[in-house]
Amino acid sequence: MSPLLSVVASLALWVGSALLVASVTIVGPRRLYALWDDLRDRLWEIRKSLAALVVVLIASAIGRGSLQTVSELFGLQLTWAIYALEGNFVAWVQATFGSPELTVYFASVYVYGYVFLLSFPFLAYLALPRTTTVKRLVVAYALNYAIGLALYTVVFAYGPRNVMPDLVTSLLFTHNPEFMALTGEINEPTNVFPSLHTSLSVTVGTFAVLTRREYPLWTPVAAWLATSVVIATMYLGIHWLTDVIAGTGLALGAVYLSYRVVDEDETDGTDEPGVDDAGGGADGAVDEVDAGSEAVGE
Amino acid sequence: MTRQASRRGVLAGVGIAALSAGCLGRTRNIAGRGRSSQLTLEINAPPADRDPNAIRIARHLAENLEAVGIEARINTLGHTDLRRKVLINHNFDVYVGQFREAEPFDPDAMYGFTHSQFVAESGWQNPFGFADINGVDERLASQRRLDGTERREAVAELQRDLGDLQPFTVVAFPDPLTAVREDRFENWTNRQPLSVGGLLGLERADAAAGAGSETESEEGTADGNESDGNESDGNETDDGLIDDNPLADDDGEAGDAATLRLVTTDERITQNWNPIAAEYRRYGTFTSLLYDRLVLVDDGEVIPWLAADWEPVGDAGVEISLRETDWHDGEPVTAADVEFTYEFLQDTSMGTAESAIPTPTFRGRVSAVESATAIDEATVRLTFDGVNEPVGVRALQVPILPKHVWEERTGMATIAGLEFDAETTEAVVTNNEDPVGSGPLRFVEAAPEESVAFERNAGHFVVRTAEESGSDSDASDPLAGVPERFRGKPAFDRLEIEVMGSDVAAVQAVGDGRADATVSNLGPDSVPRIGREADARLVTGQSGGFYHVGYNTRRAPLSNPRFRTVLASLIDKRTLVDTAFDGYADPAASPLAATPEWVPTDLLWEGGETDPLHPFVGEPGSLDVETARDRLREAGYRFDEDGRLLASGT
Numbered sequence: 001m002s003p004l005l006s007v008v009a010s011l012a013l014w015v016g017s018a019l020l021v022a023s024v025t026i027v028g029p030r031r032l033y034a035l036w037d038d039l040r041d042r043l044w045e046i047r048k049s050l051a052a053l054v055v056v057l058i059a060s061a062i063g064r065g066s067l068q069t070v071s072e073l074f075g076l077q078l079t080w081a082i083y084a085l086e087g088n089f090v091a092w093v094q095a096t097f098g099s100p101e102l103t104v105y106f107a108s109v110y111v112y113g114y115v116f117l118l119s120f121p122f123l124a125y126l127a128l129p130r131t132t133t134v135k136r137l138v139v140a141y142a143l144n145y146a147i148g149l150a151l152y153t154v155v156f157a158y159g160p161r162n163v164m165p166d167l168v169t170s171l172l173f174t175h176n177p178e179f180m181a182l183t184g185e186i187n188e189p190t191n192v193f194p195s196l197h198t199s200l201s202v203t204v205g206t207f208a209v210l211t212r213r214e215y216p217l218w219t220p221v222a223a224w225l226a227t228s229v230v231i232a233t234m235y236l237g238i239h240w241l242t243d244v245i246a247g248t249g250l251a252l253g254a255v256y257l258s259y260r261v262v263d264e265d266e267t268d269g270t271d272e273p274g275v276d277d278a279g280g281g282a283d284g285a286v287d288e289v290d291a292g293s294e295a296v297g298e
Numbered sequence: 299m300t301r302q303a304s305r306r307g308v309l310a311g312v313g314i315a316a317l318s319a320g321c322l323g324r325t326r327n328i329a330g331r332g333r334s335s336q337l338t339l340e341i342n343a344p345p346a347d348r349d350p351n352a353i354r355i356a357r358h359l360a361e362n363l364e365a366v367g368i369e370a371r372i373n374t375l376g377h378t379d380l381r382r383k384v385l386i387n388h389n390f391d392v393y394v395g396q397f398r399e400a401e402p403f404d405p406d407a408m409y410g411f412t413h414s415q416f417v418a419e420s421g422w423q424n425p426f427g428f429a430d431i432n433g434v435d436e437r438l439a440s441q442r443r444l445d446g447t448e449r450r451e452a453v454a455e456l457q458r459d460l461g462d463l464q465p466f467t468v469v470a471f472p473d474p475l476t477a478v479r480e481d482r483f484e485n486w487t488n489r490q491p492l493s494v495g496g497l498l499g500l501e502r503a504d505a506a507a508g509a510g511s512e513t514e515s516e517e518g519t520a521d522g523n524e525s526d527g528n529e530s531d532g533n534e535t536d537d538g539l540i541d542d543n544p545l546a547d548d549d550g551e552a553g554d555a556a557t558l559r560l561v562t563t564d565e566r567i568t569q570n571w572n573p574i575a576a577e578y579r580r581y582g583t584f585t586s587l588l589y590d591r592l593v594l595v596d597d598g599e600v601i602p603w604l605a606a607d608w609e610p611v612g613d614a615g616v617e618i619s620l621r622e623t624d625w626h627d628g629e630p631v632t633a634a635d636v637e638f639t640y641e642f643l644q645d646t647s648m649g650t651a652e653s654a655i656p657t658p659t660f661r662g663r664v665s666a667v668e669s670a671t672a673i674d675e676a677t678v679r680l681t682f683d684g685v686n687e688p689v690g691v692r693a694l695q696v697p698i699l700p701k702h703v704w705e706e707r708t709g710m711a712t713i714a715g716l717e718f719d720a721e722t723t724e725a726v727v728t729n730n731e732d733p734v735g736s737g738p739l740r741f742v743e744a745a746p747e748e749s750v751a752f753e754r755n756a757g758h759f760v761v762r763t764a765e766e767s768g769s770d771s772d773a774s775d776p777l778a779g780v781p782e783r784f785r786g787k788p789a790f791d792r793l794e795i796e797v798m799g800s801d802v803a804a805v806q807a808v809g810d811g812r813a814d815a816t817v818s819n820l821g822p823d824s825v826p827r828i829g830r831e832a833d834a835r836l837v838t839g840q841s842g843g844f845y846h847v848g849y850n851t852r853r854a855p856l857s858n859p860r861f862r863t864v865l866a867s868l869i870d871k872r873t874l875v876d877t878a879f880d881g882y883a884d885p886a887a888s889p890l891a892a893t894p895e896w897v898p899t900d901l902l903w904e905g906g907e908t909d910p911l912h913p914f915v916g917e918p919g920s921l922d923v924e925t926a927r928d929r930l931r932e933a934g935y936r937f938d939e940d941g942r943l944l945a946s947g948t
Contacts, residue, residue, distance in 0.1 A: 002812075003810075003812070072376065072379050077373055079372065079373060079374050080340070080371035080372055080373055083372065084371070158345045158374040161346060161347075162345035162346045162347055162374055163345065163346070163357075163372060163374055164353075164357055165346035165350060165353060165354060165357075165823070166354050166357055166358075166877065166878070169823070170346070170347075170800065170823070173799065173800055173802055173803060174823055177800070177802050177803040177806040180798070180799035180800060180803045181799075181803075183799075189345060189347055190376075
């Protein structure tokens with residue numbers, strides 16, 4: 001089996017099992033049954049947010065290559081600036097905390113934990129009687145990707161493992177070179193600023209805190225996992241501290257915007273798009289959601 | 299290069315105060331002077347994923363620069379971007395890179411690299427903008443004409459001049475490490491495993507297709523032929539494969555067994571197959587398999603390749619008779635193609651541009667050829683510019699291009715019909731998709747940045763003629779001069795190169811049996827892995843691709859040779875060899891160190907610890923900052939109270 005297939009297969013297996021266990025314990029059978037009965041309606045309700053996310057993902061998949069070329073030719077070459085800003089912080093993290101056990105832990109969190117962290121809330125919030133939260137989550141994902149892609153294009157920078165291999169070991173790929181087959185499919189090595197692993201994890205973590213009354217069990221789990229992923233990006237030598245801080249900022253911004261875009265007042269079960277007309281406007285993707293929902297909503 | 303503080307801001311503030319104080323003249327004298335600020339140097343190098351060694355050299359230099367008070371910025375760039383920046387645009391301070399010769403080379407390789415006649419050209423010609431008219435230029439010219447001890451002396455003087463002036467600092471000659479597995483292909487030489495000769499010399503392993511190879515006895519692959527017992531049965535299969543060669547492609551199983559799979563971290567061969575593109579070629583090994591050269595040099599042996607034979611004509615000419623062979627598109631290779639190639643490499647616009655637009659590679663080689671004239675279909679006469687034999691042989695090693703393809707590419711390069719740059723022809727910038735060469739490999743397909751596939755060219759003269767004549771032919775050997783190890787080759791039907799994310803992933807692919815060998819450089823993280831993989835083995839050889847730190851001598855203070863020699867003494871080559879190369883390299887002072895017969899004893903790195911030219915300032919592994927600063931002070935440079943080296947405010 002090719003390394004890519006085997007990684008994807010094991011990813012599907014592990015994340016699938018984790019989702020099963022988490023759904024039963026955190027979401028609970030009652031809500032799961034309700035979700036099953038109502039699945040089509042709920043998906044229909046959140047179709048616009050989903051469509052926005054799908055559009056962003058497709059644009060990213062198609063346009064990534066050309067945007068990468070644009071970035072190579074015209075992007076700001078800022079590797080040196082990031083290094084000048086934070087110096088050997090990542091090297092210090094590795095030198096201080098590095099141990100084989102932690103490497104195994106952070107490597108699995110970075111790959112398996114991350115995929116679980118991103119997929120579970122979608123399921124959990126979809127199981128809520130009201131679809132506002134899941135809409136916000138999906139919109140926040142889309143915003144993360146869209147803004148992240150724009151920043152990747154503007155900033156051309158390599159991560160610490162590529163710049164100071166004498167101090168920072170590329171722990172993930174040295175110990176699990178097969179993971180490279182997977183990440184290579186998704187990402188370019190110059191896409192380090194901001195860290196999307198950080199921004200999406202912090203996004204999920206923030207939502208987990210905001211929805212702690214619905215899923216009190218999920219909040220500590222998400223917080224733990226999100227923190228682990230954030231540390232993993234640096235511990236594994238993939239991202240700079242600067243990327244992580246920018247990723248966190250991006251996450252908070254995306255959550256804020258998603259609350260502006262998806263209105264709280266929405267009543268469940270109706271076809272009302274519930275999009276705040278005044279919201280957003282700062283970003284193309286937000287405009288897209290706005291414009292799209294207005295057109296359909298009227 | 300220097301960080302400019304805003305002078306306007308200073309002036310605005312100072313101006314008002316000065317006006318009121320009524321000493322405008324004096325203020326003008328002070329504020330009108332450019333202010334000094336710390337010197338900043340940008341060091342360009344490929345990222346670790348692409349080249350694990352270069353970035354370590356860059357880091358080492360940056361660290362020592364910072365220590366003596368020069369701000370160093372490391373700029374990581376992919377191979378293509380780096381080459382574009384350094385070789386094409388000359389828009390750099392310092393770069394770390396490898397010389398473009400895969401194997402130890404003749405001293406004349408320095409001609410294109412350092413002669414001042416090329417300062418205005420882009421490509422591998424003198425990227426430093428270096429000019430030493432009475433020294434280096436003079437030696438370069440005389441070593442071309444002289445023979446014997448006289449040439450040796452000129453070459454020795456050349457190395458001393460280059461050593462004193464340091465347009466670039468030689469760091470080390472890396473061992474060309476390759477992880478290989480031998481269950482499918484064997485005869486990986488410990489010489490140049492991945493050179494043209496190395497790849498053509500490979501043999502199918504017995505285990506792979508149950509096939510013994512015809513020439514294994516000659517080559518004496520001493521290791522790994524234990525299973526000679528099934529020889530007869532093996533030969534049967536092998537003959538079958540060769541006889542129904544056109545059908546072999548259809549047979550999935552056989553095709554797979556006969557596929558040589560290589561892995562690399564260098565994606566360029568999946569994007570561009572232009573043999574003259576300076577940004578995309580590393581050593582040009584694979585384009586040399588696509589495009590035949592007149593002669594092939596393998597381990598110092600000059601092998602008549604596309605040229606069947608040559609005879610001297612007059613004082614400075616040779617008449618070359620070509621082998622009968624076809625381009626990959628079926629057109630015959632003729633003397634007109636050779637004539638065209640040499641003219642075209644001198645001026646890729648073929649006289650249509652205002653001034654000649656020469657090729658960005660092979661300039662040093664073709665500059666030795668005065669003219670090329672087709673005498674008849676299969677004979678071409680080359681007139682040399684009064685050069686000695688080794689330089690003439692180098693001039694015969696350029697890719698011969700099909701006239702009918704490349705004469706279409708002599709126009710100015712355009713983007714959407716608009717001329718972008720009057721100095722560039724289509725030929726220089728084309729990716730040359732579907733390359734039409736005459737070489738033993740032909741292009742099949744590619745997925746950019748992922749993989750590329752080539753197949754064996756069954757019509758190539760080494761294959762065709764080897765089969766036609768058979769072993770018992772009594773007629774004159776049509777492959778005269780071609781060693782047995784290349785006849786009927788390559789041993790693989792298909793060559794696939796896959797791009798991997800890093801050297802570690804590449805070694806892993808060989809260990810897992812997904813690839814037969816690694817192509818790109820291996821760093822200290824990946825080399826130890828080879829030993830841990832049961833089926834992988836480390837082979838190495840001798841490289842000509844020395845790592846060096848190149849300086850843009852167009853820019854102050856890099857224009858000052860005194861400054862450059864201080865930088866050279868900040869590089870601890872011995873320690874770098876141990877840390878950045880895991881010991882798999884030889885530190886060197888001369889760019890010709892791979893051919894020690896050319897290096898005068900005063901420039902040899904006598905196995906000792908110190909550089910014979912510009913010894914490292916300090917003990918191995920620790921820089922003596924004060925001495926280094928003193929050297930800079932002696933050279934006329936100044937420091938501020940914080941120990942920062944000041945650049946004049948220009």
